[in-house]
Structures are given as C-alpha cells and as structure tokens.
Amino acid sequence: xxxxxxxxxxxxxxxxxxxxxxxxxxxxxxxxxxxxxxxxxxxxxxxxxxxxxxxxxxxxxxxxxxxxxxxxxxxxxxxxxxxxxxxxxxxxxxxxxxxxxxxxxxxxxxxxxxxxxxxxxxxxxxxxxxxxxxxxxxxxxxxxxxxxxxxxxxxxxxxxxxxxxxxxxxxxxxxxxxxxxxxxxxxx
Numbered sequence: 001x002x003x004x005x006x007x008x009x010x011x012x013x014x015x016x017x018x019x020x021x022x023x024x025x026x027x028x029x030x031x032x033x034x035x036x037x038x039x040x041x042x043x044x045x046x047x048x049x050x051x052x053x054x055x056x057x058x059x060x061x062x063x064x065x066x067x068x069x070x071x072x073x074x075x076x077x078x079x080x081x082x083x084x085x086x087x088x089x090x091x092x093x094x095x096x097x098x099x100x101x102x103x104x105x106x107x108x109x110x111x112x113x114x115x116x117x118x119x120x121x122x123x124x125x126x127x128x129x130x131x132x133x134x135x136x137x138x139x140x141x142x143x144x145x146x147x148x149x150x151x152x153x154x155x156x157x158x159x160x161x162x163x164x165x166x167x168x169x170x171x172x173x174x175x176x177x178x179x180x181x182x183x184x185x186x187x188x
Contacts, residue, residue: 005036045111048118
C-alpha cells in the first residue's frame with residue numbers, strides 16, 4: 001500500500017459516490033484516480049488493467065462532455081435503457097476480444113491472469129461507455145466485473161485496491177436503485 005494507491009482509492013470512491021448521485025464531478029474524480037492507476041497496474045504487471053485505466057481517463061473526459069451536453073432546460077441527461085439484443089451483441093464482442101487479447105498476453109508477455117484480466121478489461125470498456133451514456137444496465141456489468149477484480153488485485157498485492165472493489169460491490173445496489181428511480185420518474 002503506497003500513498004499513490006491510497007489517493008487513487010479515495011478518488012475512486014468519490015467517483016462512485018458521485019456517479020450514484022449522477023453528479024457530473026464524478027468524472028473529475030475518475031480522471032485523477034485512473035491516471036494514478038495506469039502506473040500502479042504497470043508496476044503490478046496487469047497490462048490490460050493499465051491500458052484500461054488509460055481508456056478510463058479518456059472516458060472521464062468523454063463522460064464529462066456527454067453529461068454536460070445532455071443537459072437541456074436545466075435538466076440532467078436522462079437515464080436510459082438499451083435493448084437486450086444490444087447487450088447480447090456486446091457480450092459476444094467482449095468475449096471474442098478477451099479470447100484474442102488473453103491469448104496474445106499469455107504467449108507474448110509475463111502478464112498475470114491474461115484471460116481474466118482481458119475479460120474484465122473489455123467488459124469494463126463496454127460498461128464505462130454505458131455509464132457515460134447513462135444507460136441503466138451498466139450497474140449489472142460492474143457487479144460482475146468488480147467481483148472478479150477483487151481476486152485479481154488481491155493476488156497481485158494491491159490489497160487496498162481489492163478492498164476498494166469489495167466496497168464497489170457493496171455500493172452497486174445503491175447505484176442500481178438510484179438510477180432505476182431516476183429512470184422511472186422521467187417523463188415518457
């Protein structure tokens with residue numbers, strides 16, 4: 001546990017708390033946390049996770065843009081749902097990308113958990129896009145991704161980050177409830 005990991009965790013918790021409340025400042029906290037995690041994951045030889053956090057940083061900028069551009073007449077961007085077919089296609093694409101990158105990592109690098117790391121990474125890319133678009137179903141993806149990540153991080157010596165993901169798993173039902181309430185209260 002380092003001061004950088006502590007700061008990354010604090011900012012990540014702030015991100016999730018603000019995201020649950022649909023507060024745009026979640027994206028600023030995400031940017032700081034992810035910038036730190038790029039380095040921490042390289043050091044832990046979790047290369048896909050490091051690349052994922054570089055992507056998260058770009059998505060923090062994108063999320064800020066989408067959430068601010070989605071405002072109209074003083075209203076926040078609305079929570080939406082996407083069809084099951086869209087999610088099915090995305091899951092097939094995530095699995096295919098994970099098998100490919102897992103194979104590359106397992107045969108050409110010293111990556112830890114190349115297939116699991118790949119799966120959580122590609123799934124998180126999709127889930128992060130859903131958060132930026134305020135798609136309700138993002139929370140269900142995060143529940144699975146974060147549960148798997150607990151083991152990965154703990155086994156690589158990132159105990160505080162692993163505990164962060166335990167906290168995420170505990171907080172996700174609050175996100176589901178909050179966003180579902182917002183979705184139901186929207187005008188048709």
